[in-house]
Amino acid sequence: MTERAWIASRKGLFELQQQNGRWSLGPIAFLGEPVSMVLADPRDGAVYAALNLGHFGVKLHRKDAGAAQWTEIAAPAYPLKPEDCTDPVDWTVRFIWSLACGGADEPGVIWAGTLPGGLFRSADRGASWTLMHSLWDAPERSEWFGGGYDVPGIHSICVDPRDSRHVLVGISCGGAWVTHDGGASWSLSARGMRASYLPPERGDDQNVQDPHRIVGARDTPDQLWCQHHNGIWRSANFGADWQEVSAAPLSTFGFAVAVHPAEGDTAWFAPALADQTRIPTDAALTVTRTTDGGRTFTALRAGLPQQHCYDLVYRHGLAVADDGRTLLMASTTGGVWLSENGGDSWRTISSSMPPVYAVCFQ
């Protein structure tokens, strides 16, 4: 039974606990500090929290299973920039935008994606980090650009549960990239995506795609879902090809997507009206769900605010638990909602939280 979830917010990390069938907010860590990302590692029960201290930089903390305290560990950092380097990007981590566990067969491996768009790997539970030079040095990186930020960033990391050397990352805006050899080499993996925000002759360019979020299914790992800047895409072959899904009601613009862990044809989205108007359609919050691979969708509204609601759900603001039924969603205006029936109905956890950057179940 799912008993705990985490809410990473502009003003701290909140614990959400279930006791006697009732969910309630519990202890708060890092009160007042921006927590840009949180990761619960099912392999050893540890939780990782990425901080973005306003004055003192990016920090990473870990709480081990059963521990009462958080411990500061190493944060991803770029190597010293060579003096003759012409890269206009500052080699300074602005914040950690994604964290992911390595495979079950590689205990202690953690991946981190940052702004600017670096991918880091730790083999020792965050005691040290190594920049994936193979991706950072790709010549195509010079054409990446920021989506929502003035530098590109890595927000999605999908590790193939069948083969830990097989990893796909999503970049705003730099498309999707995949490695089949544990990071020794990378190649673009956004074939089929389409960028409507660029001149038509660049629309199919894999390297300029803006996948807002890419998630995979635990038990059917070939199935990936992508909430893209101008639509929804899915892949049936771990990103080798992508097919656009156009049946979603209300809007195909949004940031968040969650996929059922056992049923890869089931996914949830939190649509916003449009790129230019980032509010729920008709100011009424709705989650859309498909259970047939995107052929049809259901608009889910029960329990969600339907009047004067301007909440926007960011990339990591929607999560589904291992049971495939418990969903947690949180917004940039501090709304937090929980569903225990796959999104059919929701209840409000809070409507006055700080802006939420990420949620996850443990």
Add this chain to the structure above:
Amino acid sequence: MATLIFTPQLARFTAAPQVQTDALTLRTGLEAAFSANPRLRAYLLDEQGCLRPNVAIFIDGHAVRDHVRLDAPLTVHSKVHILQALSGG
């Protein structure tokens, strides 16, 4: 010896006691503080060795403008204040 005085805000995250140093430049003075507490380095400098944008340093009341070289001279009487720059909200 020059005296380095750190904002008490840093104590929320890591130890930053006052440091006495015979260093003759700001950077070597900071290195003296980092040698006492290596974690302090990443709170004040980024990975390129530059002062973080929202950290301010004053030497004898004068703001340090160069955030890259950090080679401003220190004297045995220097009072160096490492503060939070006013920013954010």
